[in-house]
Amino acid sequence: MKFIHFSDAHLDSPFLGLSFLPSKSFNQIQKAPMQSLTNIVDLAIKENVDLVLIAGDTFDSFKPNPSAQIFFAREIERLITAKIQVVMILGNHDHMAKEDLLVPENPYFKLLGEGEKVETASYTTKSGFEYDVTGFSYLANHITDDLAAQFPPKSKHYTFGIMHAQERAGLSSQNVYAPFSLSELQNLNYDYFALGHIHLRQVLSETPLIVYPGNIQGRHINETGPKGCYLGTIDEQTKQTKIHFVQTNLISWNKRQLELTKPIAKTELEKMIINCLKAAATTYFCLQIKGANFLHEKEAELIQDSDFWQMISEKLAHGSQLVDVRFINGSKLAVAVNDQKYFKQAEEEIFTTDQFAQISKDWSLKTEFTNNLVQDPDFIQEVKQLAEVKLNSKLKGVNDEIN
């Protein structure tokens, strides 16, 4: 038996931080999630898989653009026509009613666990291999209950679990996506647990297999690397499962670092940047410049301007784009040696997730968006790096002034 597992298609999702892109590139990235989904469907048909598991957040919103829905329905119909069983759950983004999906009624399409009820569906492949799929769909954007605890014991058939969820961690207020613990899932001992929600591809457990396939198309600089789906092959005799990742994305995101060790002329810097941003396929880059203290204030300003990025992008192959430049503090803080340790300790303290949330709460509690940002480790890291650069340049500036 063969199956495909993917999740977090986020069709029709807008793109953060790309408003400056020329419309051609912007259209390309806008269509990228759809193209990736089409590639997955192509793969399913080419490989003649028996089952496609869609682990939630297929749409970016529970009120998606009809065009996205029509597109999705068409792709699903392709699978149905090929007699490929599709089992889909809804995630925290696309918690809509079944009748809102434009996919027509068909035994080959199953929306599993409507109304947050854990549900099991049983199927038999063309070759007569029997399997179960157990899972649930979101009714609203949060689930605080441990729904994994409601999953039934494994049946005698090959059993798939499917869940859009996040591992329990940190404050209870943050555990709002059907929180589970890894041991809990391992104890269920399903043959394959298909997860969704986390956009970073990861295998949480090898035996039994518990897998996040990641999203199918990176949408911003914190979703780097190849994106796609897992193609699984089950030995029908031994029920052993082998999975391998298949890249289907159109555009990859990548972070590159450039280190400056001395002051540098502008043209030389451009050359270094273009050299640093080489890639074999369309890639959107975030460039981190370490040792930014060697840049003049004016240069620093220029490099962080999107016009400059566009100028660089025009010189990159495959329509790659430079979409972000960040500075990283390259040297030690200019404070008294005796106090270095206190600064280090202070930095560690205030940039913990909890402290970060606490300190920024006036701001973060303003909106859900800021509240989500405050919980995003990447954002915290970004703020931290910026703070480091700022403090050091300020301290240096003070000293430079005096000296």
Place this chain on the structure above:
Amino acid sequence: MKLIKLKIINFGQFSNFTFDLLNPDINVFYGANEAGKSTIVAFIKQILFGFHLGSHNSPFFENYTPLAQVSPMGGYLLFENEKGQRYELERLYAHGKGSKLGTLTVKCDNQVVPENVFFDQIKNIDGNFYADSFIFNQDMLTKVDQIKQKDLLERIYYLGAADSDKLITVRDDFAKNADSLFKKKGRKLPVNQLLLQIQEQQSKVSDSENEFSVYKELSRDLKKQKELQHNEEEKRLELQRKYDSLEKIEKLVPSYEKLQDLQNQIKTIHFDPEQYQSAQNLALQAETLRKKQQKISEKLNEYSQVKDEDISETKLLQKKPEILQCQAEYHSCLQKEKQIKNEQQQLITLDPNLGKIAALSEEQIIKLQEDFRKLPPKETVINQDKSTKPKQFLLLGGTIFILGLILLFIARAFGLLATGVGIALAVFGYYQQTQMQKSAKVQAERNRRVKEQRFLFEKQYGINPSNLDLNNLINEWRQFQVLSQNLKRNQLRKKELFDLLTPFAVELSQELKQAIDANFSDVLRALDQLTEKIDTDRKRREKQTSLKNNLTENDEELQEVNVKLKMILARAQVNNLNEYREIQKQKLKQDNTKNQISALKSSLQSDLTQLQEFVQDKNSGHKKLQDLATQISLFNENINHLQSKTAEIKVKMENLANSTAVFEERQKLANLKTKLRNLSAEYLANLFTAKWISRALDLASNERFPKMLITAKEYLRLLTNNRYNNIEIGKKITVTRFDGKKLAVEYLSRGTSEQLYFALKLAFVEQIKDQINLPILIDDSFVNFDDQRINEIEKLLQTIAQSNQVLIFTAQRSLVAKLQLQPLTFKKGTEHV
């Protein structure tokens, strides 16, 4: 690190000035105001950390006026560390050369070493740190005076950290920056603005997301419309069915009427098709028989001249064996004749002379013998030329005859002709020969008479009498004669046979009615012909008989058939077959009508009842049909309307499906969010940097405070002349007054706050002495050295001096006296010991 010597080359008002600091603990610089005490403080700080020639602001004490036109400026300091190593720090600046900080040379035990060998030992602190922590003078007082009460408290709190004043300023800058970007209750600040914009955009997005609801609504409507349309179409279909069936009925009316018409035409006709068929067959049979009869009669006519059997012919035929026998004999005669002639020829060939005498008769031969005897052996022979000619004819005739006979078998006409010619020639030859013989005899006699001479002999007999063996010749002649006689007999027999044949041939010729030559082959052939003729005649006779028989049979049969036919016709009550046919035609027509009726009936079967009704009242039926048509057209209109409505919905749905409005609004929102994210990062970076600095100061202070408190308590007690004797640090710093009352820092008087601040500052220096140990420079403007407190102050200085070297700069003689130290004084050009 103790300062043991300082030498000024040129600095401030000093030039070439040296101080030896003999006391490792406390040294007192004594001089009146403006004597240059501050300049020495500035000198120590600047030799260590660089001259202050920049244009920017500097603390008061460093604002000295350098001597004009003196160069180089600077000097050196000599330190000794705990290990007894001596470090000489020389810093010089010549106008326009090198850094404005001056050029520093560091020597360790008179060896030049890199700067950091020295600075590493004081943890690479900078000038600010040194000024802030180690110099207690009027400048510091002024600075503290300028600090607000609240900030002073904070500064007290952060005294645990190095350079805390500067860091606090930096921190405040960041906090200010943060505040300029976002405030909790702010409205006009950039981040707040963005938050508001996002809120607005979100509501726009929700509005645009109505598209989804609208789409859903539309798709529901579409479903409803389709159902409605379906229902209408069903109803229309029902009506259409009714209409169609009624219309069909109406269309069937002519057929129905025709049916009725046909039914009226139906009559009963008695007609037995079997009988009719029999009559037909019989008529056909009679016809056939009649034709047969005719044919036979025609054939009989052909045989009408057949003769009866002819007996004469039979008799002739019976003679055939006889003729055959004659023929065989005739053939043998011919052969014999040929043989005799051959033998004669042979004899003549053996002796040519014989040929010349062969035809001589017996008398002639005797005469010849006599002649020969009379003759000398030469004589004339009769001209043979003339005698050969008839023989030739005879031969030719015979030959042609034979040829004719042969040809008779091959080609009858030629054969007959040849035979005829042959016979004619033979007869002619024969005649000629007889003639010749007669003339020969005459001529021979004439010759014998004319030529009796030898020549005549030869001429007479043709034989050269010389060399002639006459006896032999006579013998041969005799043989020849015998043969000739045999030949004659044979010819005679031939003639007999021929004569036998001739009358038979005539008879046969009469019988066959054709000319038949009297030769065997013709006769035999004629006989064969006769046989054939007889045979043919017999066969014809037989055929004639059989035809006659047939004719009789046929006639009988015909009679019978006619009788039968007549019987049938009588039964059918018709006079002849034509009448009968007429009846059959009518019957067929009736049958046809019946078939039509049954076909119509079966096609109308299901509708007959309705048709009957319809025909009864045609007008109301037609009206009903029209009503139905009207109804249907109404439904059609309705359906068209529904269809156009459906199409409208579909277009709307399609528009929504193709709409990018939601995406665009969301993208706008995303763009705003990106902006917010970036600006927030900026805001938070400022906010967190401020927090970070605060926290670092906290941490440094918290760690150092408890240790500092032990000494700070003592310093405070001494500085306040026992009014405050304890400092405690819990959540807040509290100070215990002499009367045991604990006061939170914020409730201290300004003066006491300042004293607490100084005590903590001194305690901090004491606290870091293990890492950074440099002389503490104290100005008498800093402490109230009035008499009342002089003891306490001395104690204070002594206490401080235990950890750091203390350099006191005073104008008060009493203090100098109290400390019981040799003061270092300021006199220009003098060297101090």
